[in-house]
Amino acid sequence: MLSIRNIVKQYAGHTALSGVSLEVESGQIFGLLGPNGAGKTSLIRIVNQITAPDSGEVFFNGEKLNQSHIERIGYLPEERGLYKKMEIGEQMIYLARLKGLSRDEAIKRLKIWFQKLGMETWWKMKIEELSKGMQQKAQFVATVLHEPDLIILDEPFSGFDPVNAEIIKDEILELNRKGATILFSTHRMESVEELCDAIALLDKSKKILSGKIRDIKNTYRNNIYIIEYTGEKINFNGAQPFELIDEKAGHENDYTIRIKLKAGSDSNEVLQYLIPKTHITRLQEVIPSMNEIFIEQVNKIA
């Protein structure tokens, strides 16, 4: 769907992107992660042809990115807004027509969206009469009205209250189910794991990690398990077949320990060692969250 190859972008004084390559597959929800200033917005602007890269190429469905692709992309920038003095209806028609829709088609689709999101009464209202959340909703509709193949959202959930954020999230998922590819940038990890199929992590103008979420998580498994047991406290004296990371006492005779497997051993060995000694209530592998991976990776570079 979208193939970004070796993009370099320099501004006077600093480098925004140095040799970044990405592959976004059709139908994916792709998360572009990274701390502030990592180059996410610069990359997104290049895909939207707002700026051009110093070197490198972008391919859209196998074609070199050009003006004709603009109408197939929907873009919700991080810095967003609408004309304050213009009526919502007129404004949305205008934005849709700039994306190549006819006036009649724009009106038809707007009516459907307005009904869906409970915005029917807004048509004649001016933006300045709407609350911030309402403006965001309107803006989202403007982004997807021309039914783009690729929807690019820069920090889509910033500025939304939790209720609207949930509505927008559902709409994004539905658009994705209908076939749209979604590329969104964020530095909030909680949304990543539940939404994204694949991610790329940018830091200081470089891509430091990318791939499918499942694959990434597997790479970052580090054989750490949480075990809870009930009974007498066990004294680990180093003879056990695993490393003890820490232990905590809970209610009465409940204890929680975190362990790391020794090389070549597995969780069954741990259980075999423990079962004769106590009553196990839980054993779970600790898979690092995207947040932890993110922080670990960023700190490693720093």
Added chain:
Amino acid sequence: MNKVLLIIQREYITRVRKKAFIIMIFVVPALIIAMGAVIALIAKNSGELSNQQIVEVVDESGVFAGKFHDIKNLKFLNVGQSLTAVKPEVKKDENTSALLISKDYTKNGAVQIYSKKKPGFALTGEIEKQMNDIAISDNMIKHHIDTAIVRSIKSNISISPIEVTDTGDKEANVGAAVGVGIACAVLIYLALFIYGAQVMRGVIEEKTSRIIEVIISSVKPFQLMLGKIIGVGLVGLTQFAAWIVLSVIATKIAGGAFSSPQGGIMGALAVLQTIHFGFVLICFLFYFLTGYLLYSALFAAVGSAVDSETETQQFMFPITLPLLFTYILSVSVLFQAPDSPLAVWLSIIPFTAPVAMMVRLPFGVPGWQLAISMSLMVIGFLFTTYVAAKIYRVGILMYGKKASYKELAKWFFYKE
């Protein structure tokens, strides 16, 4: 190109729909009519007497009695009586005054007029004129000069300037040329500022409302800038067209109301016809359009470089300076010497030409100078648009960065 049309359409319609625009369309011609009416009234009142006046002449010299002739609204009565006998009548009626001519009438203060109200200039002027004529012919008789001959050779001289041109001599009116020249210059000066500033405010609005990035993900920054400039320019043209049409209609109506074929508005219009009006109008439109394109591009660049209107000051000054400079020179010096080297240079340099050339035009400008000036205007606006577009495309995406001239120069050299 289709998208530029859409942008032009939006810029035009949102502005034309505004109440302020509609009000302005009617206010300005109304002001012009009001001004015309005031001028017409003043001209009327100072030129002739507005109501019936009676002057009682008490002539102690015996030279003038019976020789005054009545004109419209002014009647002379010869009374043999002394001044004291007439005075009560003067006190009673404010349209009656007494003229006392003492024996030695050539001495200063020897002729006096008594009235309840201070007499107008029209009255005293008419009496002075008649008395001078009477005194001159009286003296001629005294010196045995045949007054019949004098009368036959006496002429009423007023100068009418004739311009010599290739196409034949034509009547010229210096006053009208100055008037039209300055009026056009002022109008262009104001229009460049008003519409240039509208472009700038439009750019700032798009930037501060943060809609800019949404739009330039659909169109190129240059298309947006161009659409805005053309849209606002069309608003300006619409406004001018409406003013011209309304003013013509209004003067036609007002011309009837204040009808006096020579004075007032119709007189002014008659005078205006001594100038190639169509030619001046075409040049006005040309210089308005090219001047507007030249300056509004710069205004757009300024708008893109700042975050709010208050920050525009430092950039506005150098842009407005050449215009302001020419404007001040135009209304003070240029019209007195429309062919001086200064005037010629100013009317050729694109930044000052729109104002300076308008002042010179009614006096007649050599064709080659006009040709150079016009071609430089076109080159000038292409140049400023090119420079402005390069700054604009970077500036509109820059937030919270205080732009300096150094910064602007850097933006100019950014690759896309």
